[in-house]
Structures are given as structure tokens and as C-alpha cells.
Amino acid sequence: MSRVFVVAVDGSSGSERALQAAIELSKMTDAKLVLAHVIEWSPFTFHTPDELAVRHKRREEELDRAREVVLGPSKSVTEEAGITSDTVVRHGHPTETLIEIAEEASASHIFIGRKGQSKIRTLFFGSVASSLVQTSPVPITVVP
């Protein structure tokens, strides 16, 4: 069975670098890539009734946009490099959902870029990369 790596992509320059690193490593190990994008969402938030009424439509729009703007370009980058890849876009908690995707794909490794945000921001909001490092069941590569 060939190896599978999950790459977290969000269109940022950090995630482009993570993708490059993943491509390099998969060339060497003949691994397949899963390009994963998570739209931040929680089932326990509060909304007004009109927002709920249009939610279904919004969700479709969000998914389409993610496929078009984030996953599409990343997919072409992997194709140009001659690597096979799948794409996944899903709503949810960023860290938990990435782990879910990795488990479903039986991935052996997750690649993620680092935002390089300020210390204050990290203090208040944490970062996906660092919480992933602490909770992931598989090895993580954080690309600066």
C-alpha cells in the first residue's frame, strides 16, 4: 500500500511552502497527497433566523469557492510535479477536522504551514499548527 500524506492548504504562502515540502518528500517516497482545506465552523454557534434560512445555500457557495480558489491551484501544482493527489474540503474545527481527514485517508504524515503570527495573537487565539502538533496521532511537519 502506498503512503499517503495530508497537506493542509488555505491559499497562504505558508501553505504553499508546506505543499512544496510535501511534494519533495512524496517524490522520494512515492506517496500520494491529500490536499485538505478546512472551513472554520462550529455546530454550537448562534445565528439569526434569516441567516439559518440561507445557510444551505451559503455552505454550497463556501465549498465551491474553496474548491476553486484554494484547492484548484494546489491541485495543479501537484499535477505539474507529477504527483497524484486527492482534494478534501470540509467544515469544522481546523485541528480536529484535519486529524479526521488524516485518519480517514490512513495518512502517515501531515504537512502544515506556519502563519508566523505575532506572539500576542497566538497567546489569545492559539495556532492550528501548534495544537495539531500536540494532538495529532501521526507525525507532523510544520513548514516555516
Add this chain to the structure above:
Amino acid sequence: MPRLLCLLSVLVLMPQLAWAGLDETINAATAPIASAISAVVFFKITVFGAQLPLVVLWLVIGAVFFTLRMGFVNIWGFKHAIELVRGDYSNPNDAGEVTHFQALATAVSGTVGIGNIGGVAVAVTVGGPGATFWLIAAGFLGMSTKFVECTLGVKYRNENSDGSVSGGPMYYLRRGFADRNMPGFGKFLGTFYAIGIFIGALGIGNMFQSNQAYVQLNTVTGGMFDDLGWLVGLVMAAVVFSVIIGGIKSIAAVTEKVVPFMAIFYCFFALIVIFMNGAALPEAISNIFTGAFTGEGVAGGALGALIIGFQRAVFSNEAGIGSASIAHSAVKTNEPVTEGVVSLLEPFIDTIVICTITALVIGTSAVANPGFAGDATGIAMTSAAFETQISWFPIPLAFAGMLFAFSTMISWSYYGLKGWTYLFGEAQLGQTIYKLIFCAFVALGCVVQLGPILDISDALVFLICVPNILGLYVLTPVVKRELDSYMSRIRTGEIKKFKTSKAS
């Protein structure tokens, strides 16, 4: 937008300019209509010396019938409701859709309002501590009515061409009756309901809220806003305007996030007050039970206490009025029954938890310090009960009241809008006209004391429970079938928990 604001201010200032004249003219013109409608809707029969409004009887009989017919779903459905809200049965592939929790939270923020704080105080004053017992009983029965309403709301909702969903009584009355070969009657009831909810939204869900919020703000600031009702009204209308027309969703989003915490915060401090009155608690509780069956000192005795308790519960949780099923209809589910089950929690939270806590605050305070409130009634009485234990509490209470009023207005603006679009279609211009009318009424609620107009709106809100409950009776077999099929699939394991299936 500036032009619209300008128009709005003219609408608001007009009654201010013609202050004395306008109020009275409107009142004089509408009073006969109001008293005629009220006399019909709140037609009272005298039973053993107590005045029993028929509409309350109609709602209670419905609630008892649905409780029996659904086999006490309000008891055994409770645990399942919590599992559904927690998301145990949610398909992970539906992540990003409207969850059970979100639909419930929105419906709750529409029902939890100033009535939970002030209305209960009035009920306990008039109906004695025994009214609390009947309030809880009615809340419990109302859970079954809600179950039926919300199941139907989801089952017969409409998916519009733009991908949004509209649901609620007007849709299940029309489509449900058509399914049962009564299309003409269903159409009539649907239209009747839509008119009622549209006008009701301007009163109970709008003017009453903005008026109470203003009164409370004015009281807590020691009369700083006397004669400044037009200013408070204008500010409130502008905020509502910016949310429902300006599309500044962030204001609503903030309120929707703050209101649940306000409710929790209110209950938390109320429990502290009850705890501080701890010595009086056993007596207060025994008063509730004895009062329920003896009705000592209450006009109409035990029956009087019962009527007041039931009436308060119905006003508060709106079970039977059908409004909340509009909000519940937005949920993502393939099984209408699931949302019905989740909606059981709504009267539970609103009436059995929050209203009862208010009643206990007042009950224990009355035992501990008789005459604590002086002449104060309504929300001022609750406020006084808090003040005897926590001196600064009336201020956050007033703030919470404003936010409750605001979130109720936002929810009801949507309910009214659904009535409007049902009648006049989804055209943008029509929707904007409705929203402008709605904002004008927000301001108007603070400026003028339009008793008769409020009476008409109150009466209409209760009038629509006639077609609604009639529809629920006719459609009961549909709900029962859905419920039985759903429960048997739960038992056979055809419907599985996603969470446990993943873990195993």
C-alpha cells in the same frame, strides 16, 4: 441608505410633532375595533367564579391531547433531544449545515423575552404562588404541542428557488391540508395565519418589546429618559434597521451570542438570590403546592391560579401559536421528527427553567421579606427582589432586558417577514417595505402608548392559534406515523449514532 434613514426619522418624529393629537386619534379610531376583536378572541366564560378565556382552554386541551396522542413524548423524548442537540446523530458530511443546536438556540432567543422576568412577576402577584405550579404544568404539556408543530414545520417546509428555506404554520396548513384532500380550506387557513403572524409581529414581537425596554431603561436610570422616548425609539429603530435592512449582521450576531449567556447569567444570579433566601425556600415551595390546590386569596380560588399560570406559560413559550416552528424549519435533517424532539427543550428552557426560577426568586423574597417590592409590579418587582440581596443587580438586569427585547424583535421581524412573503411573494421591494414598516413600529412603540393597537396585535397572535391547532389536530396522524416509523428505525438500529459508530 441615508435617504431611508431620513424617511425613518420623519416617520418617528411625526408622532412627536403631533404628540397629543396623534395618540388620541389613533386610539379613538382603533379602540372599538380592538375591544371587538379582544372580546371575541379572549371571550371569557365564568367557571366557579373564575374567568376562563376560551382561547386558553383551547390551547390547554390541545396540549393535553397531543401529550396523550404522542404517548408522553415530552417525557421519553427528553433524553433523545439532548443526544440530538449534542450532535450524536448528525452526519459528519453535513458539517456546515444548520444544526439542531443552532435551530433550537434561535427559536429560544425568540421566545425568551422580557415576559420571563416581568410577566412571571405579574402572574405570581395576581395568581398567588400556586400559579407557579400550573405554569410548570402548562410548560410541560406545551412541550407536546411544540413537538407536533415543529415536526410539521420541517416536513412541509418550502425550498425556494434561491436555495433558502421557508417553513412554518402557513406552509404546513396549506400543504398538509392539500395532502388530506382539503386544499381550499388549507389555503384559507394558511392565508389567515400569515396575516395574523404579520400583524402580530408588529405588536407582541415589536412594539411591546421596544416599549418595555424603554420603560425599563427609564426606570433604572431614574427617569433620565422621561419624554425622550422618541430618542430611545429612534436609536432602537436605527439599530434594528441596520441589522434587518442594512445587512449589518454583526450586531445581530453579537446579540445572538450574548443573549444565551445573559439567560445563563440571569439564572445564575437568580439561584444566588434563592440560595441567600434559603431559609424561606421550603415555605416558598410548600406555598406553591398548597396555593395550586387551594388558591388562597386568589380571585377564583384554585381555578383562578390555574388559569393565570396557564395563560402566562402560553404567553411565554408560544406553544400552539406556531411562531417557533418558523425558526425550527431551517434545520438540516432528513427526519422531521428529530426537530420536533429537539423543540421539546424549548418550552422546557423557557417555562420550566427560566420562568420557574423567576417565580422562586419572588416567592422566596416574599416569604423572607414580605412587602419587599412596595407597589412595584412586573419587571420592577423582580428587580426589587434582586435588589434586596444584590444591590447593583437592577442595572445588569435592565441591560439583559434590553438585549432580550432586541433579540426577540429580530426573531419576530423574521416571523412577520415570512407571513408577508407568504402573502405577497418573495420580491425584494415588498420585503424592504415590510422591514421599513417594522422599524417604524419599533420607534413608535417607545413614543406612544397605543393600548388598543397592542390589544389588536395580542388578540391576533392568539387568534392564529385557532387555525394552527386546528391544523395540528388534522395533521396529527401524519406526525404520529412519522414518529412511529422513526422510533422503530431507532430501535432496529437503522438510524445510528454517528459518534458511537465511529468509535466502535
